[in-house]
Amino acid sequence: MKKVFLRVSALSRFRDRFVLSGQNILWLFGAISRPMSVRMKPHLKLAEALTPDGTRLSLHSHDGSFCIRLNGQELMHSSAAASEQQLGELAVEGFAGRPARVLIGGLGLGFTLKAVLGKSGPDMVVEVAELIPAVVEWNRTFLNGLNGVLLADPRVKILVEDVGRGLTRAKTAPYDAIILDIDNGPTAMVQANNAGHYRAQGIQRFFAALKPGGRAAIWSAKPDHAFETRLKIAGFTVKSVPAKLYATAKKDTYTIYLADKPVLPVPVVVPALAPVTLPAVTPAEPLPPATA
Numbered sequence: 001m002k003k004v005f006l007r008v009s010a011l012s013r014f015r016d017r018f019v020l021s022g023q024n025i026l027w028l029f030g031a032i033s034r035p036m037s038v039r040m041k042p043h044l045k046l047a048e049a050l051t052p053d054g055t056r057l058s059l060h061s062h063d064g065s066f067c068i069r070l071n072g073q074e075l076m077h078s079s080a081a082a083s084e085q086q087l088g089e090l091a092v093e094g095f096a097g098r099p100a101r102v103l104i105g106g107l108g109l110g111f112t113l114k115a116v117l118g119k120s121g122p123d124m125v126v127e128v129a130e131l132i133p134a135v136v137e138w139n140r141t142f143l144n145g146l147n148g149v150l151l152a153d154p155r156v157k158i159l160v161e162d163v164g165r166g167l168t169r170a171k172t173a174p175y176d177a178i179i180l181d182i183d184n185g186p187t188a189m190v191q192a193n194n195a196g197h198y199r200a201q202g203i204q205r206f207f208a209a210l211k212p213g214g215r216a217a218i219w220s221a222k223p224d225h226a227f228e229t230r231l232k233i234a235g236f237t238v239k240s241v242p243a244k245l246y247a248t249a250k251k252d253t254y255t256i257y258l259a260d261k262p263v264l265p266v267p268v269v270v271p272a273l274a275p276v277t278l279p280a281v282t283p284a285e286p287l288p289p290a291t292a
Contacts, residue, residue: 046142049134053193059138066109066143068135075184078146081111083219083243084255087120088115090241090258091179091217093126099123100176103209105163105197106137110147112181117150126156129163131182136160164197168211178206178216185220185255186227198227203234206260216259219243223255231259 040061048058067077076084078136088111091092092102096119104112107130115128130136136158139148151158159166163182186198196202198218206216220227223240231238236259242252 002053007039034047047134047138049132055205057132057134059142066146069110076108078109078111080246081109082245082247082249083256084111085115086241086243087179087181087217087219087256089119090213090256091177092116092119093143094215095120095124095176097121099125100134101173102127102177102179103163103166103170103175104128104179104181105166106130106180106182107139107158108181109143110139110150112179113150113156114147116179117153117155120155122155124155124230127159127166127168128156129159129161131160131162133160148211162193164202167205167209174209174211174214176211176214178210178214180206180218185218185222186224187221198230200230200234203230203236207234207236210261212261213263216257216261218257218259219264220255220257230258231257235262236260237262 001073038262043060043062046059046061046066048056051057056071057075058072060067060069065077065079068075088104091138092100094103100120100123102116102120102124104116104126106112107128113126113128117124120126136151139146139151142147150156163180167178182197183194186195197206210216218227228238228240239258239260241256241258243254243256244251
């Protein structure tokens, strides 16, 4: 009450210098006396887990939105997921309406999965590899109303494992598309071991895990020319696509790399030539001996 009294007293001292309508005075008094709990909605920590290397990962909600933080630093937010959706759409844009197998590395808040399913037909198979079990559990519980319900889609298979295991299995059953949305892109932030997926050897692994004509789509927090060069050296045809933080943003914030594996050249089949029958050659009669 003391603070309110002081502010009202201050207002009365300056009333001769400012003309305020009765409505504005009531509004001002209401703002002063309104409880903080009404004016500001709280940030709630819903859950917390540790990554394999001991980093603290936490799930938070605020006013209907959700975010995942890493040691208190925001990693992803449900109101700023335009780039994740763009990533999923670009990855499968060439496979709409036909059967295909897709591997998504990283579940996150589920926006990449949502985009892939939205562009896919009933015969699409989508495998999602998520390293941290708690993230899968959060999607099935706290985030069920966001995108978590998609985990029950019959086209979806959740794999609680490092995406590298799926890449290894793909040697015998390659994918049409591979999406990497793990960590912070080529610059690892969540898990130090994630950096290996973006080095030369890791790039060769997902090149081998793709069918000829397949596509790898990789999310990156910023342009990385060295990574783009490594993709090209591995044999990919590469295109970098700028991405926005949210759909109405004026500036681009992130980068999506599209790496297409060349289609194997179609072997040229030369038709066998029909055997050619040569006419029989009649031996020439010997010439008569010359006479003197």
